[in-house]
Amino acid sequence: MAVAEPRAERGATAAPSPALIEVRGVHKLYTVGSQEVRALDGVDLDIRRGEYVAIMGASGSGKSTLMNLIGCLDTPTRGSYRLDGLAVERLRDEELARVRNRQIGFVFQTFHLLPRTTALANVELPLVYARMPRGERHELARKAIAEVGLSERSHHTPNELSGGQRQRVAIARALVNQPSILLADEPTGNLDSTTSDEIMELFDRLAAAGKTVILVTHEDDIAEHARRVIVMRDGKVISDRQQPGSRAARPTDGGAIEANAEPDPDDEAADAESVVGSGADEAEEVAAVEPAQGDSR
């Protein structure tokens, strides 16, 4: 399967890249009893590599359906969805599983960690399904856990961890396969405000380092972190705007990004290098992982 490694080519694609996510005229219909529900009613959406997006809306607005669709957990009833050039709507079950495994990192409101399983083993899970040998898996999982600052707790089981720590483990799990997209569904919904801030800082840092981050939330102060906010209602996108003063942009851009300007991939890369000390390490990590992933494909 032709799945480009997102981070490796980050620096090279200076020209306006084709969208990573390309949603065109998507409809999703559910039948609940005898009633037909239009969860998505003609959605068009482009998200480029490296964007930091929040999808907002009340419950029943279709944001969860859109997230499931972007996360390849679901396919549209009508319309097309291309993920990194791949027509997802035509994929079979196993191929969808493969795309989820390689391209998507999910973070859930309720963490969804396996009980009685160490943090490290939880983080390894996507790599198990990527058929990666044990040794490499440990290595990558350890790095991912270090990235979220939980190295010391890596041998604890979820019930020995606090909510914030659990969500960090979940984020490490979402990151471990170097996915193109980090997809977070109400990631702070079960956390207190202090812990929420910590988790959001982590997302900000990841976005600043060049990860494509999509938050699904109904809370304004969470959405504030993103650079772009998409609002949904009744299965339609009713607003899609850039946030010049987003919390993520504020401390990092130093005024480099002008209002309403499209984020420039070059600048973004530079930001990543300067702000997040681990940027160089991550690049190395990608290089180290690359051959193994190539093999397992």
Next chain:
Amino acid sequence: MILLENLIIALSALRANLMRSLLTMLGVIIGVAAVIAVVSIVQGLQNVITQQFQSGGSNTITVVPFVQQGPSLVARQLKLTWEDGQAIRERVRGIEGITPLLVGQATAKYRENQHRPAQIFGVIEDYPEINNHVVERGRFLLRVDLELRRKVAVLGRTVVEQLELGSEAIGAEIYVGNVPVTVIGVMEERGTALGQDSDDLVFLPYDTAEQIFGRLAADRIFLQMKAESAEAVPEVRDGIERVLRERHGLGEDEENDFTIQVQDQLLETITSVIGSVTAVVAAVVGVALIVGGIGIMNIMLVSVTERTREIGLRKSVGATKRDVLLQFLIEAVVLSLVGGIIGTLLGWGIGALAAFLLPGDWPAAYVPWWAVAVAFGFCTLVGVVFGIYPAGKAAALDPIEALRYE
């Protein structure tokens, strides 16, 4: 690799619900334990019987003065003599060797050592050849011993030990009853089977035995012979019958006053009895395994429901339907197979204990490898058959629904 991962997952799931898993496995454990216990006892028995018969040789024929049925002959004096045997030797073709077997009991004595009634066999020089039982030290009886009516004896191991003859057995002067005899050989050890010590024997020349036990004993002897080949057995058998009926003056409508035992036949009968016992046990076990399998299916369905969210998560991080199917199928097989292993050990223990507790020298329990292989094979089959439905159900779960499941 995914197989190993699944195995680890299965074992940890099993450990997480230890009590529940054990109870689930109980059906399989009982079934397998029952089959292994019975098979181990029956096989032990069969081993000993087969061994005994093979030591006799499959073309061995024994004639005994015994009537199988019919009360009409009970009153009549049954008679079988060495003269009958000699007549058979002369007139029936296809016989390689023949020996009388005068069986009696007498006390053996050596100096101050006495041996409780020892089994005495009065035989001729053909005995070792017919019974595949040879001397270990010294020599067996020779024709010359018989012709010269020498007072010599060949002893079994147990007798040597009881008389504390040790290494000085050969040449020792012992008493059998009141007759002094010289030990000329010690038989090879045969062991104990079904409460009978095959080494507690004193072999005497036939005439010497007759002298000790008298003419009455010599009128009721056994005849043992060996046919040239297994194929010759039926013909030899007919020949023996003809000669004996003629010699005993039996009329057309009279039944034989002797019984001809052919080892193959006996072995066949015993084997078929054992076979039916095994078949009955197998049927019982089949039912137990089905019950066990239903238990496994039940608990796997519970497990799938309990772990719906886990399944949803696994799918969201990239597990395919096949991955999930395999995970739960392996879990079911592991459940069944662990039950099988426990059952095998338990059954073996029960078999060994039963063999130990049964009266007499019941043969040691023996678990043949094929029984273990069959047990494990069946357990795997049960796991797959009864695990496929719950596993299929898990695999078919919609990840979105599964993640939301409360």
